[in-house]
Amino acid sequence: MKRTRNSISAIALVCALVLPASAATDTPQAIAARLLDRLDAGQYDQAEAMFNAQMQQHVPTDKLKAVWQSLPPAGKRDAAELSQKDGMQVIRQTLHRGATAWTFTVAVDAQGKVSGMFVQPQQNAAPIPAVPADAGYSEREVSVGAEGHPLGGTLAMPKGKGPFPAVVLVHGSGPNDREETIGPNHVFTDIARGLAAQGIAVLRYEKRTRARPQDYKDGIVTIDSETTDDAVAAVKALATTPGIDPKRVFVFGHSLGAMVAPRIAQRAGQDVIGVIELSGPSRKLIDIIPYQQRYMAKLQGKSDDPQALAGIAKAESDIAAIRGNAKPDDTALGMRVDYWRSVDAIDPIADNKALRVPALLLHGDRDFQVPMEDWTALQQAFSGNKRFTMKLYPSLNHLGIAGSGTPSMAEYAQPGHVDARLINDAAAWIKAH
Secondary structure (H helix, E strand, C coil): CCCCCCCCCCCCCCCCCCCCCCCCCCCHHHHHHHHHHHHHCCCHHHHHCCECHHHHHHCCHHHHHHHHHCCCCEEEECCCEEEEECCEEEEEEEEEECCEEEEEEEEECCCCCEEEEEEEECCCCCCCCCCCCCCCEEEEEEEECCCCCCEEEEEEEECCCCCEEEEEEECCCCCCCCCCEECCEEHHHHHHHHHHCCCCEEEEECCHHHHCHHHHCCCCCCHHHHHHHHHHHHHHHHHCCCCEEEEEEEEEEECHHHHHHHHHHHHHHHHCCEEEEECCCCCCHHHHHHHHHHHHHHHCCCCCCHHHHHHHHHHHHHHHHHCCCCCCCCEECCEEHHHHHHHHCCCHHHHHHCCCCCEEEEEECCCCCCCHHHHHHHHHHHCCCCCEEEEEECCECCCCEECCCCCCHHHHHCCCCECHHHHHHHHHHHHCC
């Protein structure tokens, strides 16, 4: 599953709240260059030593290492650009890694410590185009969430009288935008517009961890405050929107969103008539993390590398602590233990078995984040159940985008679109229910 804030399989690494900066002993550019040198040399302990206390808490060495090792091989670095934002010293530069370009951003505090870091594939695709005038749907801005804590959203509405069946899109891990932008790709834009063109209304919205991080100022985040609660609110708002058939509202979750789709349906009650799960796991989420680390190590030819093995062992130790006697505010796998415990309470197979509505399960056979082992387990659990429709797509990756060769994070930096077969199958299933 694609993850950022909440797990180590992310393309982008978002770190702690940056602190105000003033003059430091070294220039910010020199600090950023030294940090990059240490990361590229595999000196993760020395890189972490450059972080301030907040960064060290939120981005421990094992998480830093796992994310950096998921990137393509290091290459040329463009010149660094320095700017100030809200009193912070911010360094931004382009890194050429493999055949892709990445934007590396670092914030430096008054003591010369790294107080924030962000690395993401550059947006190589054109901005999201406006809806053509002759399209069979239109889009408008909407607001989702509790009063006083709104989230911006976009409603794609078919043209015509209606009432129309409708879908709420639920993001994967991390602070996603409403388009679920991954590198140059806009997963939710493709799905929303593809379904809307076939007479199905679709609501997509900003994730709270992205749009309103201030709502977590106490540091406490759970799977419900991060994902479930807002999805239920979105369902209820959509069900009362003019032109929408309130008896035909569906939840369409991707990755982590697929994992919690049954939970959302249960809490939304009669407002949800069915769920669609794209790239959803069969296992509990934290059990997939060591697998992902082993996959990355193998991809880089480091299956027997002592550092790689130590990182995997650390992840397994963190998982044991989460399920053991760790304190709720301890840090494990880069997040607070109480967050992971809320995630670990979700059993995808058990939650799907408890569903009382139809479900459509979709998966690509090139998904390395939620691998074929999970799909096989889902098939074994539900292939004989009439409430479940299951479709596997050759050549599709975790994003539902076609590709070839050995799948890796670098693939997400290449522009593409969610496969039309997948969107058409989802549209046909929705219309049949």
